[in-house]
Amino acid sequence: MSVPETGLKVLVAGGGWAGCAAAVELVRQGAQVTLVESARSLGGRARGVEVRGRMLDNGQHILLGAYGETLRLLRSVGVDPEAAMLRLPVQMRYPVGGTGMDFAAPRLPAPLHLLAALLRAKGLARADKMALARFTTAARWMGWQLYTDCPVAELLERFDQTERLTRLLWRPLCIAALNTPPERASSQVFLAVLRDSLGARRRAASDMLLPKLAMGALFPEAAAAFLGRKGAAVHTGVKLAGMAPTSDGRWTAELTGESPADPVYDAVVLATPPWQTAALLAPHAATQELSAQLDGFGYEPIATCYLQYAPGTRLDLPFYALEDAPAAGRWGQFVFDRGQLDATQDGLLAVVVSAALDAAALPQEALAAAIAGQLAHDFRNETLAKPDWTQVITEKRATFSCTPGLARPDNGTPLPGVFLAGDYTASDYPATLETAVRSGVGAATAIRAYGTLPREKRSLSHTDGARESDSVR
Numbered sequence: 001m002s003v004p005e006t007g008l009k010v011l012v013a014g015g016g017w018a019g020c021a022a023a024v025e026l027v028r029q030g031a032q033v034t035l036v037e038s039a040r041s042l043g044g045r046a047r048g049v050e051v052r053g054r055m056l057d058n059g060q061h062i063l064l065g066a067y068g069e070t071l072r073l074l075r076s077v078g079v080d081p082e083a084a085m086l087r088l089p090v091q092m093r094y095p096v097g098g099t100g101m102d103f104a105a106p107r108l109p110a111p112l113h114l115l116a117a118l119l120r121a122k123g124l125a126r127a128d129k130m131a132l133a134r135f136t137t138a139a140r141w142m143g144w145q146l147y148t149d150c151p152v153a154e155l156l157e158r159f160d161q162t163e164r165l166t167r168l169l170w171r172p173l174c175i176a177a178l179n180t181p182p183e184r185a186s187s188q189v190f191l192a193v194l195r196d197s198l199g200a201r202r203r204a205a206s207d208m209l210l211p212k213l214a215m216g217a218l219f220p221e222a223a224a225a226f227l228g229r230k231g232a233a234v235h236t237g238v239k240l241a242g243m244a245p246t247s248d249g250r251w252t253a254e255l256t257g258e259s260p261a262d263p264v265y266d267a268v269v270l271a272t273p274p275w276q277t278a279a280l281l282a283p284h285a286a287t288q289e290l291s292a293q294l295d296g297f298g299y300e301p302i303a304t305c306y307l308q309y310a311p312g313t314r315l316d317l318p319f320y321a322l323e324d325a326p327a328a329g330r331w332g333q334f335v336f337d338r339g340q341l342d343a344t345q346d347g348l349l350a351v352v353v354s355a356a357l358d359a360a361a362l363p364q365e366a367l368a369a370a371i372a373g374q375l376a377h378d379f380r381n382e383t384l385a386k387p388d389w390t391q392v393i394t395e396k397r398a399t400f401s402c403t404p405g406l407a408r409p410d411n412g413t414p415l416p417g418v419f420l421a422g423d424y425t426a427s428d429y430p431a432t433l434e435t436a437v438r439s440g441v442g443a444a445t446a447i448r449a450y451g452t453l454p455r456e457k458r459s460l461s462h463t464d465g466a467r468e469s470d471s472v473r
Contacts (some may be wrong), residue, residue: 008266008451011036011253013240013280016044017433018421019271020223021073021440023232026269028076029448033232034260035224038239042220044273045398046433051306051391057215058393059304060336060350062176062319065207066196067434069441074219077226084218085209086318086341089113090197092169094123094321095378101168110203128165135159136198144195145188149404152182152190172321172333175354178402178430179300186404192428210318212341233260240280243268243418251417267450269443271421274400286414293409297424298401303356303394305332305371306348307387313347314339315379322351322378329370331359349375349384356394364392399431400424411442417450419443 008031012023015037023035041047048055063070063085071081089107094100101123105113114136118129138159146155152174156166166182174182177193197206211218224234238257246252246264253263270277278294281287315337322332334352338345351371353359359367368390376385400406400423408426411419421443423431429438 008032008447009264010034010267010269010447011240011251011265012269012271012421013253014044014269014271014273014276014421015039015042015220015224015234015236016271016422016436017046017219018423018436018440018443019044019269020220021069021437022269022271022421022443023227023234023440024073024077024223025441025444026447027227027230027232029444031444031447031451033227034235034265035227035232036235036238036240036255036260038237038257040236041216042224042234042236043216044220044436045395046215047220048214048216049393051393052389054344055214055216056306056391056393057304057350058395059215059302059398060334060352061211061215061433063209063211063433064197064205065202065209066200066205067209067432067437070219070434070437073437073441074222077219077222079218079222081209084213085211088208088210088318089203090117090206090208092172092321093317094168094323095380096316097380098323098378099123100321100323103169105203105206108203110201110206113203113206114198123168124165125162128162131160131162131165132169135161136194139191139194140199144191144199146191149186149188151404152178152185152187155187155190156182168321168323172324175333176352177432179302179354179399180402180430181355184401184403186402186406186430188404189402189428189430193430210336210341235260240268240270240272242283243280245415249416265417267417267419267447269419269421269440269447271440271443273397274422274424275397277420277422281413281415284415287418290409290413293407294424298403299397300354300399300401301356301360301394301396302398303331303353303359303367303392305351305353305368306338306391306393307351307368307372307375307384308389309347309349309384309387311346313349313383315349322374324353326358330374331356331367332371332374335375349387351375360394360396365390368392402430411439411446419446 010031012035026033049058089105091104103121105117178185200206242254244252274294278291281291318340319336324333332351336350338348421439423436425439427435429435
């Protein structure tokens with residue numbers, strides 16, 4: 001069934017994954033959309049960076065098969081997820097011969113795939129396997145919910161998880177998913193991630209998806225092309241500096257750069273980072289409390305170290321987990337063989353350091369040298385200690401700190417016609433691409449409800465759309 005046109009003229013400020021998702025959904029429901037992005041390219045915190053004449057992602061990403069909204073949006077703009085990403089069964093595999101483990105699920109129906117992986121896992125003692133089975137069984141019985149949130153470290157201790165299992169599985173999973181150390185990461189959010197991966201009823205939902213395309217090409221660029229075909233306007237190098245209500249219940253946008261000719265809109269989606277959104281909301285009396293809430297968020301960095309080796313340099317698998325030990329100069333947590341994902345990146349390895357506050361404080365050369373040494377040691381290959389060149393890319397505010405009980409705002413705001421989109425908005429997920437996409441879809445859904453009201457009633461309905469948007473989560 002086709003969606004009726006809203007007839008609304010909507011400004012989407014911010015061209016990250018949330019803003020692009022909002023713009024695509026708004027166009028699909030018949031709105032007149034203008035998307036503005038202050039940077040010269042779309043993608044936000046999942047974008048490309050030019051390094052030595054080539055485009056590299058500002059961070060390596062893994063998506064899950066459970067990311068239903070992301071996969072749907074990719075298809076809607078003409079991207080085939082199966083061709084654009086390498087699909088692997090859920091796994092946590094360390095370099096052979098080290099002190100790690102080898103846990104990889106076969107392609108069996110859920111939950112048999114995890115049972116088989118547990119029985120065949122190498123590097124785990126019987127006590128470790130029993131602890132893992134005990135934890136997942138208890139979590140299922142609880143419905144993956146807690147009455148009172150607590151740090152992940154406390155949850156693991158409560159369920160008697162072994163030191164080895166915590167070090168090799170739970171800690172790296174927590175840091176990779178929430179980008180927050182277990183000592184201060186939300187157990188409730190962590191359980192939600194486990195629910196849709198290890199606890200999924202469909203095996204495919206637990207699959208790991210590694211992008212073969214650059215992150216910009218994977219969705220934002222395809223979204224921009226889709227928007228262009230549908231008559232929407234996309235402007236890069238244009239920033240929303242402020243907004244003011246008009247006498248007839250619309251919004252005038254103050255845009256810097258090569259801005260659109262008509263700056264008046266029926267609705268506005270703020271798909272900007274929380275600190276920028278807070279600044280845009282601060283001048284309005286009705287949203288000062290919301291602005292203060294957003295200003296109170298803490299942030300976690302992510303560092304990605306690229307190491308270029310001679311052509312033909314390959315790992316046996318597309319990616320491995322690494323044992324990190326910052327006190328011993330071991331910073332890498334996962335390494336990806338980019339050549340197995342993109343033939344043009346032959347010999348390029350990408351090492352990810354999440355929750356990278358201490359790593360980000362090091363000089364880039366020192367961090368890269370330490371990571372190269374870590375790779376040489378773990379893979380027993382001294383040539384990995386001497387890459388041809390390295391590049392460290394650090395996103396200092398990659399995600400918000402996903403702490404217990406953190407209050408996150410809904411899509412709606414106290415300002416009629418103004419809605420939020422971003423991976424920081426209310427969700428049971430952490431700051432992931434799926435959260436960003438869901439929030440964009442939620443904002444579009446809220447605007448559709450807002451647009452069905454008579455103009456004179458819209459000023460009284462700013463919370464209705466936020467409630468409707470919850471249905472997409």
